Amino acid sequence: MGKTSENTNIENLPILNVGMAGHIDHGKTTLLHALTGKFTDVHSEELKRGITIKLGYADIILKKNKNNGSYSVDDGEPYRYISFVDVPGHEMLMATMLSGAAIIDIALLVVAANEGIKPQTREHLVALQAKKISKIIIIQNKIDLVSKEQALKNYKEIKEFVKGTVAENSPIIPVSAQQRVNLDKIYKILAESVIPERDVNSEALFVIARSFDINKPGTKVNELHGGVLGGSIKRGKLKVGDEIEIKPGLNIIEKNQRIYETVKTKITSLYRGNYSISEAGPGGNLAIETELDMALTKADNLSGCVLGKLNKLPEITHNLIVHAKQFQEVLGVEGHTKVDEFKLNELLMLSVNTSISVGRITQMKNNELNMELNIPIIPFKGDNVGIARNFLGHWRLIGFGEII
Ligand code: GDP
């Protein structure tokens, strides 16, 4: 896998987690590419084929130039490790990202100056607010396409839009992602924003977003790598040598019944980007190499599962009680559509960490929903759940819940 390409002790660099948000085509991926030099759109083909959770990650080491105090990826002393996660285009994936698949400390909400506020801009701001992400930087992108007057008009529209929201006092930075204008202003904000305290003392919890077989065809047997898992540590710490378990794990049919078998293995390596590390804590994108046969991890076989230390994860469950809160309006669609009350027996799509499940409401009392799930999940009290309802064949985010 990756090699240590620079002599940087990245284990000790503080990590800031940045989430991209904003309407489709407003320039999120282009901006991410301009900031990091990396493309995050590699999975778009796979996304077209169905609902899978493949968040696009791109990481950088932000450096500080001691002479002039500026920040960049090119020169200076390593200052911070910044892990960006790109928002997937699919509305349900957005819910997933926000419900816990990714840790987000700060969000860049991209608004194209030539188009202004669009349904997904609105949706993402409401969703960020519901997830209590209050640090939002507004990127007024594509300023190369508008006149001064248009830029000013757009600025006023943004100001009006954020009034009364968590983003009311957020900075608005005029940018051209394509022409690389004002990227230094974004780096400076990312360098100077406060990194929240991480929970390193709880039992380790890693949410699996991807799983791979990284061996090239024809690799010699003694050079084969074990199965690799990509995702993020939500809390606790993991280190090379740890004995681990993965749940729900393998999905098998036995005596005509679908059962789930916990996968047990050991961590053989940890990677942050191209850097091999020996121990990792919460935040950022992390790849875990294991002793598992690659056949088990290929083609995202284990994505949606969670990973913890051996015998430390809760049991899987098909039943869940969620304290749910609805949005006032259906998000992500043009116009205003009120969200109807929850109905007994209706089907809702839930996103919990990196997994998605469909559940039927079997009981409800006030805002407490008892749900029966088609795919089991691993319940952690207090975890966020994205709730979607089907409208004309599309799952639309209608609220959030908390596991109780
Ligand atoms: P996303 O859907 O938000 O990720 O948007 P993309 O990054 O894929 O960008 C959509 C289109 O807008 C692409 O054709 C980009 O080249 C273009 N674009 C992005 N940023 C800028 C910009 O600052 N100026 C101009 N003129 N075009 C841009």
Ligand code: MG
């Ligand atoms: Mg994109």
